[in-house]
Amino acid sequence: MKNASLPLSIDEVGSGSVANRWVQLLAGLVCMMAVSSPQYVWTLFTKPMLGELGGTLSQLQITFSLLIVVQTFLSPFQGFVIDRFGPRLLLSVGAALTGASWVLAAHAHSLTMIYLTYGLLGGIGTGIIYVGIVGLMVQWFPDKRGFAVGMVAAGYGMGAIITTFPISSSIASNGYHATLQTFGVIMAIVGVCAAQFTKRPPVGWMAHARTTVDAGSGVAPGRMLKTPVFWLMFAMMTMMSTSGLMVISQMGSFAKDFGVAGVVVLGMAALPLALSIDRFTNGLTRPFFGWVSDRIGRENTMFIAFGLEGIAMLLWLMTRDNAVLFVLLSGVVFFGWGEIFSLFPSTLTDTFGTEHATTNYGILYMAQGVGSVLGGPLAALLHEATGSWIPVFGAVIAMDILTATLAFVVLKPMRRKYLATRAAH
Known part of the structure; x- marks a missing residue:
């Protein structure tokens, strides 16, 4: 009889387990789609909320930052709990909390209550789903890590395609209170149902397909935090998060200032x-560049994708008064941005192993929280101080180009050296 602690191959665990990992991918995809709206349609709520609740745009954007900060800064703890107790229960709780955040926000009549419901509670719920699903995929798909993480991340990026026009129409006809109530219930039901199909892979699953680091014991979070390569990835993900989250949170405002928001x-x-096209390209880029990175390398792919976003952002700014180009280039911008959610978790797990993958990615994911503050209220404050979006765009374009350069010039040799050192020990 084979020792249960030894690595298992696909042949040894049977075709049922092989099929099951594709069920896991589908369930993860649906979970991600169910909770994508709080982040990706937020900009549709800013105008009606400001009209009723008052305050400034930068004050209201604290809600968006809270959503992302809580989603990311609690993710190491959430990842640890999921690693410890399994995905099904925790993912169900995450979906229920996300739906509840919108239902409660529908009854909020002050900025403070919007912060606590849409921001705080929504961040807890979406964070559980996001970190839990990504951690599950890197364990089930060690041989197709970039693609699998890209697929579920695509669910988060593209899920709002289904809801953008219905939510926009509902806000116009029923008001944002009724819209939050209705769609909150829907996202909770869909997310909880999908979570029931999730589970961990068998012990030793596909160990033969893992990298040298994966084949041994994974690097624990405490050791990972002492490595320069982790902090370089953290800084890079922070800069890329800032760029994309600035667009996501401010797009309604700068589209209005550019004079294109209402143009047909x-x-x-x-x-x-533009928001619908963005959701499509933001989702498509995640499995696409994840698949590319499985073949040409993570850092090479980062250089191409991050550079693409920087160039697209520059062209977008230069043609900002052209409504057709505004719509088309917004899609290119997100095609160059969304892949951070497949490339960074794949690169991190390639480097530090799968044993602590969910917790480790939860720590790296905090970079998005930092980016939400820089791209949300601080970007709005910069706009308010200068009276122009040009300084804001200039800052994020510089971040895109710098990150692309760091990936190829610094991260690539640094990670190669780290992996060689790990293998030697």
């Missing part, structure tokens, strides 16, 4: 059309 393009208003 292809029979539809430019802003919701």
Whole structure:
């Protein structure tokens, strides 16, 4: 009889387990889609909320930052709990909390209550789902890590395609209170149902397909935090998060200032059309560049993708008064941004192993929280201080180009050296 502690191959665990990992991918995809709206349609709520609740844009954008900060800064703890107790229960709780955040926000009549419901509670719920699903995929798909993480991350990026126009229409006809109530219930039901199909892979699952680091014991969070390569990845993910989250949180405002928000393009208003295209390219880029990185390397792919976003952002700014180009280039911008959610977790797990993958990625994911503060209220404050979006765009374009350069010039040799040192010991 084979020792249960030894690595298992696909042949040894049977075709049922092989099929099951694709069920896990599908369940993870649906979970991610269910909780994507709080982040990706937030900009549709800013105008009606400001009209009713008052305050400034920078004050309201604290909600968005809270959502992302809580989602990311609690993720190491959430990852640890999921690693300890399994995904099904925790993911169910995450979906229920996300739906509840919108239902409660529907009854909020002050900025403080919006902060506590949409921001705080929503961040807890979406964080549990995001970190839990990514951690599950890197364990089930060691041989297709970039692709699998990219697919579920695509669910988070593309899920709002389904809801953008319905939510925009509902806000216009029923008001944002009723919209939050209805869609909050829907996302909770869908997310909880999908979570029931999730589980961990068998012990020793596909160890033969892992990297040299994976084949041994994984690097624990405490040891990971002492390595320069981790902090370089953290800084890079922070800069890329800032760029994309600035666009996500401020797009409704700068589209209005550019004079294109209400312009009709292809029979539809430019802003919701751009948001829908963004959700599609933001999702498509995650499995696409994840698949590319499985073949040409993580850092090479980062250089291409991050550079693409920087160039697209520059062209977007230069043609900002053209509604058609505004819509088209917004899609290119997100095609160059969304892949951070497949490339960074794949690179991190390639480097530090799968044993502590969920907790380790929870720590790296905190970089998005930092980026949400820089791209949310601080970007709004910079706009308010200068009266222009040009300084804001200039800062994030510089971050894109710098991150692309760091990936190829610094991260690539640094990670190669670290892996060689790990293998030698």
